[in-house]
Amino acid sequence: MAGPPQAAGDDCHQGQHRQRPAPARRQFRSHLRAELEASLRRLGRDHVELFYIHRRDPTIPLADVVGTLHRFEEEGKIGGYGLSEIAPYTLREAHAIHPCTAVQNEYSLWTRQPELGLIQTCAALGVAFIPFSPLARGMASDTALTRDQVQDGFRAMNPRFSGQNFTRNTASFDRLRAFAAARGWSTPATALAWVLQQGDHLIPIPGTRHADRLRQWRPAPDIRFSAEDRAELDRILPVGFAAGDRYGDHQLQSIERYC
Numbered sequence: 404m405a406g407p408p409q410a411a412g413d414d415c416h417q418g419q420h421r422q423r424p425a426p427a428r429r430q431f432r433s434h435l436r437a438e439l440e441a442s443l444r445r446l447g448r449d450h451v452e453l454f455y456i457h458r459r460d461p462t463i464p465l466a467d468v469v470g471t472l473h474r475f476e477e478e479g480k481i482g483g484y485g486l487s488e489i490a491p492y493t494l495r496e497a498h499a500i501h502p503c504t505a506v507q508n509e510y511s512l513w514t515r516q517p518e519l520g521l522i523q524t525c526a527a528l529g530v531a532f533i534p535f536s537p538l539a540r541g542m543a544s545d546t547a548l549t550r551d552q553v554q555d556g557f558r559a560m561n562p563r564f565s566g567q568n569f570t571r572n573t574a575s576f577d578r579l580r581a582f583a584a585a586r587g588w589s590t591p592a593t594a595l596a597w598v599l600q601q602g603d604h605l606i607p608i609p610g611t612r613h614a615d616r617l618r619q620w621r622p623a624p625d626i627r628f629s630a631e632d633r634a635e636l637d638r639i640l641p642v643g644f645a646a647g648d649r650y651g652d653h654q655l656q657s658i659e660r661y662c
């Protein structure tokens with residue numbers, strides 16, 4: 404079926420996991436197939452370019468998971484497979500079994516862990532790195548989020564949006580807003596430009612429900628930071644500036660942590 408490339412994932416939507424029971428180990432193959440078929444049905448296609456495992460279940464051998472995805476490739480249902488929220492060692496192991504196409508982990512000005520090996524490993528293996536939440540989940544906007552806006556949904560459970568952490572983080576992003584405004588750039592475009600300039604193999608996936616906001620991102624590829632700009636960004640938003648962990652305790656259990 405002709406059409407633009409599409410990507411699909413097995414169990415993650417808009418950064419929120421659907422409440423489903425984890426598939427029993429012996430059922431994972433049928434689970435993956437059912438998820439893929441459901442994605443294809445929803446998209447009205449018989450092929451997607453990229454199919455992601457959004458969280459790795461450590462009780463299932465990686466060789467079995469990658470083998471299953473490889474079979475989908477051989478059947479012509481997917482162009483390649485991706486992994487999400489994984490550590491560099493898992494990428495190396497998976498890639499050795501069958502080449503991986505893309506890795507999707509959180510990466511932005513306030514979430515820098517991928518710099519400790521994941522970005523480098525993707526580059527070394529020729530795997531695309533897909534930074535999700537590159538706008539710091541809405542913090543990198545021209546108008547600061549209000550406390551009311553972070554009272555429900557994902558942000559309500561996220562330590563970076565609660566109590567004093569939110570106050571401190573808003574003050575940090577105020578500095579980014581001032582930095583961008585002084586140069587005539589929008590804050591989202593500036594945050595996206597920073598991600599884009601971390602490597603040619605990075606393809607960030609910002610999110611919005613508004614077309615006018617999407618238009619604000621457009622200048623990002625054309626923004627060029629001078630050496631002084633970079634030094635200023637490092638000064639106003641130094642590595643580790645974010646107050647609070649990027650996930651709550653219950654969410655941290657499903658991601659691979661390293662370093």
Ligand SMILES: NC(=O)c1ccc[n+]([C@@H]2O[C@H](COP(=O)([O-])OP(=O)(O)OC[C@H]3O[C@@H](n4cnc5c(N)ncnc54)[C@H](OP(=O)(O)O)[C@@H]3O)[C@@H](O)[C@H]2O)c1
Pocket residue numbers: 415416417418419457487488507508535536537538539540541542543544545591608609610611612613615616617619620
């Ligand atoms: N693999 C994973 O585990 C995982 C986890 C989380 C997210 N993701 C994926 O990553 C993508 C984006 O992530 P995300 O939505 O969490 O984070 P994001 O792109 O960092 O931030 C999105 C937020 O920024 C706001 N926003 C976007 N453009 C804006 C603008 N120009 N001005 C002001 N506010 C703006 C949006 O609000 P409005 O919508 O109101 O415009 C939304 O609240 C999605 O495709 C998502 O599925 C993947």
